[in-house]
Amino acid sequence: MCRRASATIVAAVSSSAGKDAGFNTRAIHAGQEPDRLTGAVSVPIYATSTFKQDGVGGLRGGYEYSRSANPTRTALEEALAALECGERELAFASGLAASDTLLRALCAPGDHLLLPGDAYGVTFRLIARVLARWGLDYTPVPLSDLDAVRAALRPATRVVWCETPTNPLLGIADLVALADIAHEAGALLVVDNTFASPYLQQPLALGADVVVHSTTKYLGGHSDVVGGALVLQDAELGEQLAFHQNAMGAVPGPFDAFLVLRGIKTLGVRMDRHCANAARIAAFLVDHPAVARVYFPGLAEHPGHELAARQMRDFGGMVSFALRAGEEAAVKVCGLTQLFTLGESLGGVESLIEHPARMTHASVTGSPLEVPADLVRLSVGIEDVQDLIADLPQALS
Ligand SMILES: Cc1ncc(COP(=O)(O)O)c(C=O)c1O
Numbered sequence: 001m002c003r004r005a006s007a008t009i010v011a012a013v014s015s016s017a018g019k020d021a022g023f024n025t026r027a028i029h030a031g032q033e034p035d036r037l038t039g040a041v042s043v044p045i046y047a048t049s050t051f052k053q054d055g056v057g058g059l060r061g062g063y064e065y066s067r068s069a070n071p072t073r074t075a076l077e078e079a080l081a082a083l084e085c086g087e088r089e090l091a092f093a094s095g096l097a098a099s100d101t102l103l104r105a106l107c108a109p110g111d112h113l114l115l116p117g118d119a120y121g122v123t124f125r126l127i128a129r130v131l132a133r134w135g136l137d138y139t140p141v142p143l144s145d146l147d148a149v150r151a152a153l154r155p156a157t158r159v160v161w162c163e164t165p166t167n168p169l170l171g172i173a174d175l176v177a178l179a180d181i182a183h184e185a186g187a188l189l190v191v192d193n194t195f196a197s198p199y200l201q202q203p204l205a206l207g208a209d210v211v212v213h214s215t216t217k218y219l220g221g222h223s224d225v226v227g228g229a230l231v232l233q234d235a236e237l238g239e240q241l242a243f244h245q246n247a248m249g250a251v252p253g254p255f256d257a258f259l260v261l262r263g264i265k266t267l268g269v270r271m272d273r274h275c276a277n278a279a280r281i282a283a284f285l286v287d288h289p290a291v292a293r294v295y296f297p298g299l300a301e302h303p304g305h306e307l308a309a310r311q312m313r314d315f316g317g318m319v320s321f322a323l324r325a326g327e328e329a330a331v332k333v334c335g336l337t338q339l340f341t342l343g344e345s346l347g348g349v350e351s352l353i354e355h356p357a358r359m360t361h362a363s364v365t366g367s368p369l370e371v372p373a374d375l376v377r378l379s380v381g382i383e384d385v386q387d388l389i390a391d392l393p394q395a396l397s
Pocket residue numbers: 094095096097120122123163167192194195213214215216226227228345
């Protein structure tokens with residue numbers, strides 16, 4: 001059930017789901033009523049760029065051109081709004097496209113933004129190498145240190161950009177406290193909820209203004225689509241973002257929207273399994289002599305453990321660890337697993353392994369966001385956990 005249900009969510013959640021429906025019911029039914037014409041249970045892929053008008057301006061259901069709106073995308077947008085308990089959702093061609101559209105809609109040249117000291121490297125690259133050229137100023141700050149956040153705020157700060165858990169160090173930030181700090185300073189709190197997914201954490205209910213997703217990850221869930229999303233409560237801001245979505249044009253095609261929509265139907269059951277498997281693997285790694293440190297918020301010794309337990313349903317499917325023998329050992333481990341596939345990305349049903357410093361976070365080498373070279377990141381999939389655990393000793397030895 002949404003803790004802060006809104007009128008639009010109530011409308012978006014189909015009658016069969018009901019406004020008080022649980023998460024999995026909303027994932028399967030919100031925005032996904034059987035097709036009115038044919039009764040198709042699965043939302044059709046409306047592979048069309050344009051729509052016949054009944055006389056000039058006589059739109060059927062509000063559709064005129066698929067950059068502005070497409071019924072498959074509408075279904076995805078309604079479903080995701082219901083899952084994040086938001087007023088409005090906007091789907092994009094990638095997570096980065098969502099972030100870019102959001103930041104260029106919210107900020108003007110001369111504005112300032114705070115972002116996590118260990119933000120996702122490619123988000124940092126977007127801000128530092130693209131938006132900074134356009135006049136956006138930024139400060140990386142450890143978001144778990146609230147005094148440091150307060151000290152880094154400026155009169156021109158428009159956005160506090162948050163990830164929790166962070167990629168790849170699994171840091172946890174206090175969303176309620178950050179929302180208060182941002183709002184007191186006249187800024188908005190934007191939360192990239194990709195690592196948690198709406199099943200584990202709902203930032204809007206904790207005070208965030210906008211949620212960002214790379215739907216490429218847990219929401220899609222099958223490593224077969226790239227997509228992004230923004231979810232928010234404020235109707236006026238929603239209109240402003242919808243204008244930018246259409247004016248900038250980084251929208252997903254109907255087939256991509258369909259794939260994400262299909263993925264989210266099973267989000268809850270997949271996340272339960274990702275979380276259970278990740279907890280078992282973290283426990284295995286903690287005891288392994290080759291491992292210097294395990295980064296996983298489910299471990300009692302993780303500095304954000306209690307906070308994560310408060311604001312998340314479970315601790316997620318991502319586990320990072322540092323090798324005692326350093327960088328070369330970390331690189332070698334990544335090449336030796338059989339079941340964990342060496343590859344970028346995360347959140348799919350299959351387990352992945354990667355070396356962030358040379359792969360997903362190579363773009364931040366030499367910046368304040370550089371990640372440790374001895375670090376390995378696992379995206380723990382939903383295979384049988386004993387098989388996953390059996391894959392690790394030979395790679396670590
Ligand atoms: C936390 C996080 N945010 C945003 C993105 C960017 O998403 P996309 O690759 O869909 O553009 C990623 C991609 O890995 C990510 O991990």
